[in-house]
Amino acid sequence: MQKITPFLWFEDNAEEAANFYVSVFKNSRVVSISHYGEAGPRPAGTVMTVSFVLDGEEFVALNGGPEFTFSPAISFVVNCTTQEEVDELWAKLSAGGKEVQCGWLEDRYGLSWQIVPTVLTEMLNDADPAKANRVMQAMLQMVKIDIEGLRRAYGNG
Structure with missing residues (x-):
């Protein structure tokens, strides 16, 4: 695990974005996907985070809502x-x-x-x-x- 990992805030399309980036860069893959539970703050079962690797570099994408762009x-x-x-x-x-x-x-x-x-x-x-x-x-x-x-x-x- 690298010491510093970029953490990217998306409204609700983190998984789509991660899959797109993985398709662009060689030696890339989605590592894991986590989902919101009953505690929220987003609907239970929806994608919360996507961990992925782009050409050896780790990233995390979050479905955090529209508050930040x-x-x-x-x-x-x-x-x-x-x-x-x-x-x-x-x-x-x-x-x-x-x-x-x-x-x-x-x-x-x-x-x-x-x-x-x-x-x-x-x-x-x-x-x-x-x-x-x-x-x-x-x-x-x-x-x-x-x-x-x-x-x-x-x-x-």
């Missing part, structure tokens, strides 16, 4: 090594959601994700500030991150 102030960063991986995760996670900017998207459940190629961080941390600045300027114009576009900006000098 997600905000972009919290997001999950997914580090990708190829454009194909960026494209695949972007397509799956943004379906029914909203594409934002700079690699950010909001999925159909309102959860924010950053789909980030690892090369972006490497370029932004380059010792040459001109290169890093050009990459930042290029990235700020993108919705989904385009690795080749970053490389062109990085190489222009």
Whole structure:
């Protein structure tokens, strides 16, 4: 068991969301589902929590009701090594959601994700500030991150 586990509050579709996320990421599975009992506060027998693993990372989803919703102030960063991986995760996670900017998207459940190629961080941390600045300027114009576009900006000098 990992020491820190993200705990996600859903209105009433935690199981649906967990199954969706498990379908998106490789090496993922639903671990367990617990149900509310007679003590409530939700109807007895309805799903209370869903424990699941996404590519080795543990999560818990709660059907907590409408009191709280997600905000972009919290997001999950997914580090990708190829454009194909960026494209695949972007397509799956943004379906029914909203594409934002700079690699950010909001999925159909309102959860924010950053789909980030690892090369972006490497370029932004380059010792040459001109290169890093050009990459930042290029990235700020993108919705989904385009690795080749970053490389062109990085190489222009």
